[in-house]
Amino acid sequence: MNPVVHLLVYLAAAVVFVVVAVGAFRRRGPRTATATSLGVLAVAGAWWSLADAVSVGPFDARVQSVAALASFPGVAVAVGAFACLGRSATGTGWIPSRAVLAGLSVEPILVTVTAATNPWHQLFYSGTAAATLGDPVLWERAPLFWLHALYSYVLIATGLVLVARGWWTAPPAFRRQRWHLLLASVVPVLVNVVNLTGAFGDLGDPTPLGFAVTAGVIGNAMFRQDFIAFAPVARDVLIERISDPVLALSPDGRLIDANPAALKLLLATAGPRLGPQLIGMPASLVMSCWGLFDGDGRLVAAEDEPAHLTLVVAGTAMDLEVRASPLVDGRGREIGTVLVARDVTEVNAQRARLVEQLATIERLRSDLAEQAVRDPLTDLHNRRHLMERFGPMLGEAAGAGEPLAVVVLDLDRFKRVNDEHGHLTGDAVLIAMAQRLRECVPTGALAARWGGEEFVVVVPGADLTEGAVLAETLRRRCEAEPLGSGERVVRCTLSAGVAAYPVSGETVTDLLLAADRALYEAKDHGRNLVRRAVPGGAAEDAGRMRGGRRHDDADDDVADEAAPA
Structure with missing residues (x-):
């Protein structure tokens, strides 16, 4: 073959390799091992x-010889990288260890x-x-050449087997992608087999051309099928790396597998008394503090309800939420149980904080609602609350056929207290x-500040006489005991x-008006008195109403003037 054609063929293969190398390194992403190997x-x-x-080009024989010897480092590195590519392309998330990298570096x-010293020892x-x-x-090929060839073919075969395994075990979505990789990987092997028959004549070593085809197909998968980024994750790796504890139990209740998170948890809870080797031991013993097993060692956790x-x-x-699921084979036969535990400590803590915050909000709401119906000075219910509750209380009394007393x-x-002693x-x-x-x-009664120095008490179940007894009790205490606190005490x-x-009366208005008229009569008869509203009695004509409030003589109090500071 023309040396120039030889040269162009190999240069074309080199260009393909360079394009694939640039694409692989630029698309490394999360699958570093696959991209780096490629x-x-x-x-x-x-x-x-x-x-x-x-x-093989049109160069001096010495230049050709040096180039021929210089190709072997590339050969040694290429076959090692191909084996790593086959291993990482299975989707297991494999990353070569330092020992593997060191071992693969020895032969190159x-x-x-x-090769560099071959003219002196001629062992290659x-x-x-x-x-x-x-x-x-x-x-002429010497012993070290054949040893190198054997090493290369072993690595190529290893990579080919790994690629085939990756294709066979790949999920359906990745089968086409893995099939292209498998076909591409077979090309260098076929090229070498054909070369052994002498079919390529004086072409030289066709192996790099076969690898160029492999790189080209993989490059096409990389650019068009997103080979590097779009790849399956092996289920075993997924389980290994999941942060939640995952455990597998045999039908007879033994622990048959556990991911690192589960083993760490088991060793922390049961390891000190059982030792580090927990796989194969009865789960009821290993997980005795979990409370998931009965006295006979049977799992009692329900499948549809998580255990806490x-x-x-x-x-x-540590708060855990544990779910149990049956482990079945390809024929649907139950072969064990899978337990998945989730750490919900922080979730529970957040939930508790949320409940506490909601309770605080509810308390604040209740306090605000209560403050809205309370008199700020005396902390008794205010007039608004009295008028809101009086009607329902009267309705309940009427419905039960019971009396209800109103004391003003x-x-x-x-x-005079304000004028002579001050508003404080x-x-x-x-x-x-x-x-x-x-x-x-009494209990159940409603006491409210009506306004100024007036107070109203509504007593369910009390008749006119009982209401008068309550009013007389209060009158006597005020007559006998001064009112106030500290130095601000006066007799009132x-x-x-x-x-x-x-x-x-039978309505709120009638009862308040009747009690107010009775109060007028008490004021008109010298004060410090209790008067009952008698139907048809003189109390109906006692006092006068002005602006909705009582107006007594000049010596008595006027509501607006007597209001405290």
Whole structure:
């Protein structure tokens, strides 16, 4: 064959290798081992092809000889990279260890040294032409060459077997991709077999051309099928690397497998008393603190309902959610059970914090709602709340056929307290009066500040007489005990009007009006009195109403003027 044609063929192969190498290194992404193996294979193939191009090109015999010897480092590196490519292309996430890389580096280094010193020892190639760096066609293969060839074919066969295995075990979505890789990997082997028959004539070493075809097909898969990025992850690697503990139990309840996360957890909880070798032991013994087994060692965790448990690991509580699923073979026969545990400690902590926050929000909402119906000075319910609750309380009493008493109380001459002792003392008197109401009114009664120095008490189940007794009790205490606190204490009496359902009225307005008229009568008869609203009695004409509020003589209190500061 024309040397120039020889040269062009090998140069074309080198160009293919360079394109594939650049593409592989630029697309490394997460699958570094696959991309690097392909890139190194392409670089070594380019070196190999360039050396062969010079060795068969129109150059001096000595130049051809040096180039022929220089091709062997590329050969040694290429076959090692091909084996690594086959191993990493199976989708197991394999990454070569330092020991593997060191082992694969030995032969390239030895063959480089042997080839460089061959003219002196002639253990790689022998003959006069080999000793004098003459025409490479005249060289005779020596023992180290055959040893190198055996090593190369073993690695090529290893890579081919791994690629075939990757194709056979690949999921359907990756079968076509792996089939192209398998066909491409067979090409160098077929080329060598054909070359042994002499079919290539004086072409020279056709192996780099076969590898160029391999690189070209893989490059096509890389560019068009996203060979490097789009690849399956082996299930065993996926389980190994998952952070959740995964355990497999045999039908008789023994632990038959566990991923690293599960083993770490088991060793932390059961290892100190059982030792490091837990696989093969009864799961009920290894996982005794999990609470998933009954007294006979049978798993009691339900398949459709996760089990929740707490383990103590290194002195820290760990909350786990454990799910059990049947492990079946290809024929659907149950061959064991898979347990998957999930650490929910942080989730539970967040849930607890959320519950606490919601409870706090609810408390704040309740407090705000309560504050809206409370008098800020006395902390009694305010007029708004009284009017909201009075109607329902009256309805309940009517429905049950029971009486309901209404007591309206007013502190006598309260304006004088404010004028003579100051509004702070007036406030202290109102606060003390509210406390006295809380002490005296029965359970279930509603006490509210009506406004100014007026208070209203609604007592379900009490008739007119019982309401009057309550009012008289409060009147006597005020008459006997001063009101206020600390230095702000004054003697202040009260007057009260009492009405009751149904004798005094049947609506809220009627009852309040009747009790207010009774209060007027008490004021008109000298104050410090309790008067009952008697149907048809004089209380109906006592006092006058102005602007919706009572107006007494000048010595009495006027609501707007008597309001505390």
